[in-house]
């Protein structure tokens with residue numbers, strides 16, 4: 001069986017970068033930049049006052065000096081004269097600092113009367129001026145493949161860009177398979193199971209910037225599987241994900257269905273728990289990922305393989321789950337022949353980040369996964385560990 005790392009590399013190879021599209025800034029949050037954008041002007045575009053007060057010449061900034069107030073500069077209403085010796089201009093935060101002035105005294109530090117001010121307090125060293133271009137200069141770039149954060153959107157707006165060119169959202173079809181399944185809210189027979197996995201995967205995909213679609217459940221017949229695979233393909237899916245039917249049982253029909261559909265298999269089965277029966281392949285530009293049916297297996301494989309595929313489709317470079325180190329709170333026995341991604345809770349302590357694995361690690365148990373905030377990796381044949389030994393964890397939201 002291949003390793004998780006080998007399988008991740010093979011999965012990424014199956015994915016094509018999506019085309020770009022232009023969206024307005026108001027709709028660009030979390031999208032991945034496809035083309036660089038540049039500042040169309042300096043910010044601030046002029047030397048601006050950082051405070052409400054009086055713009056003066058620094059040479060006049062002497063305590064007890066008396067200066068004539070000759071004009072006013074407000075935000076959006078600058079004054080185009082020049083401040084000369086002995087003069088002051090009433091100025092407000094964000095307003096252009098007039099020529100000749102190189103210092104703003106804050107109004108709390110002056111006494112104003114009869115169009116004159118007296119500098120009543122000692123003059124500090126702060127000029128209270130934001131120089132032109134102090135934040136960014138014209139042509140300042142924002143480069144792809146950046147995932148646009150909310151501050152990025154404000155920055156792009158300040159750079160005077162109304163639209164951005166981003167990667168179109170990869171379309172991901174989610175297909176649950178199995179005669180036992182029905183959708184939540186239905187009226188299950190005693191031997192039925194509610195299809196749950198797609199709801200986690202759907203949410204994870206949306207957060208990652210994909211456009212998921214939950215397709216109808218496919219019954220355990222070749223015809224039903226063929227029909228829903230065709231439906232996914234007709235929808236234009238970039239990635240088709242099946243859930244369940246991946247193992248070796250008589251009703252595990254996904255691998256033959258993918259073969260019939262013309263999918264070239266990249267791998268089937270990996271040295272991992274949970275997730276051993278994972279499979280992947282491609283047909284033309286469409287990638288296929290066959291997830292195991294056990295809910296925890298499907299969701300863990302979603303984090304380790306499906307989300308990286310989505311990020312790759314979006315043109316991102318840093319696509320694998322973020323690994324960090326934590327210290328065990330309790331000893332652990334030696335690991336086994338498959339890499340084990342244990343459900344665990346990490347805490348950020350003052351001294352160190354610590355992690356505690358749950359006792360129950362059954363891949364059917366959603367309550368455990370729901371209480372976990374990370375996966376704790378035990379690599380293949382990992383030696384036994386003591387409390388406080390460092391381990392690799394993958395935070396999951």
Ligand SMILES: Nc1nc2c(c(=O)[nH]1)N[C@H]1C(S)=C(S)[C@@H](COP(=O)(O)OP(=O)(O)OC[C@H]3O[C@@H](n4cnc5c(N)ncnc54)[C@H](O)[C@@H]3O)O[C@H]1N2
Pocket residue numbers: 176177178180181193194195196197198243244245246247248249252274275276277291292293294295297363
């Ligand atoms: N003889 C062997 N049996 C099994 C092996 C093996 O190597 N040899 N592997 C085991 C492992 S590991 C896993 S994981 C499971 C997964 O197999 P499948 O992908 O074929 O999954 P199913 O049999 O279809 O379902 C397993 C389990 O999960 C439930 N399920 C399926 N889909 C959903 C869904 N969308 N939402 C919620 N629950 C779902 C299903 O009802 C089953 O209970 O195989 C082991 N067996």
Ligand code: MOO
Pocket residue numbers: 272273274275276277292294297363364
């Ligand atoms: O590998 Mo399976 O995913 O443990 O239950």
